[in-house]
Amino acid sequence: MYVESPPHAALAERVACLWTQEADAPLVQRVVPDGCVDLIWAPDGPHVAGPDTGPYLAELAPGERFTGLRFKPGGVGGLFGVPVAWLCDRRVPVADLPGVEVRGPEDLQRAVATLSRGTPDPDAGAGAIAGALRRGRAVADVAWDLGLSERQLNRRCVRAFGYGPKTLQRVVRFQRALRLARSGARLADVAAASGYADQAHMARDVRRLAGVPMGRLLEPRAA
Structure with missing residues (x-):
């Protein structure tokens, strides 16, 4: 449990x-x-x-x-x-x-x-960075919107999240898709709402990140 x-x-x-x-x-x-x-x-x-x-x-x-x-x-x-x-x-x-x-x-x-109490606070902009990338926009566009160069965005992502903005975008987009799929939405609609080019694009990303197709993740006991 x-x-x-x-x-x-x-x-x-x-x-x-x-x-x-x-x-x-x-x-x-x-x-x-x-x-x-x-x-x-x-x-x-x-x-x-x-x-x-x-x-x-x-x-x-x-x-x-x-x-x-x-x-x-x-x-x-x-x-x-x-x-x-x-x-x-x-x-x-x-x-x-x-x-x-x-x-x-x-x-x-x-x-x-x-x-x-003894360590610096985390990057205050981390939430805004993750939120902007979650919407599926190009990394260059997200950097521009946040007033950063792509190199600055990459450095901040690695410091805050442990990897660069492209990997972060795949992860947060995948998590958004997983939440929508678990709510019962059709997979084609999930892909569109999560910023994937199409359902096949989503399927490839899910397999790369989770090792199994979306259907397996929707089964009981899946993490």
Whole structure:
């Protein structure tokens, strides 16, 4: 069972949610890119996950419980003492990160609050960048609209999200399409509303990011 809850108000600007997942049977969970970084207390201890550029398959044994804190896209900043790009497509034990201490699954929010007081705030423009790219416009046009050169936009994306604007655009566009598809919209309409050239374009991007077609992601238990 997977459950989300809102974070403490003091963390709401950079944290999307708290979540727990407990397996009642053997489970292989397909985790797909969402632009987020998670601080997770797993059965073998705490680690930091993401941001991902492809699917990650997590194996859960019956009775195993995971507790996580999910940062908003661009919300991590320098919190863990390493560049976000260094975390890309990795699961890193907290013990390998400088100055990070988590005492237990109930301690995730305290740990983040403590770290936040000693590190610079994340890029205040990260949300605007992700929102502009989510609409499917060309990267050059988004840079122009935000008053940035393409090089400036690339540097800010890598610092804030861990990868460049083209990858970020694929991820946020895919997530928009996934939300629309889960609402019951026709896939052709989903593709058009999400900024894809056509349904075939969406299908290629979904396979690249998730490793399976959209239909598989809409099945029960899909991440």
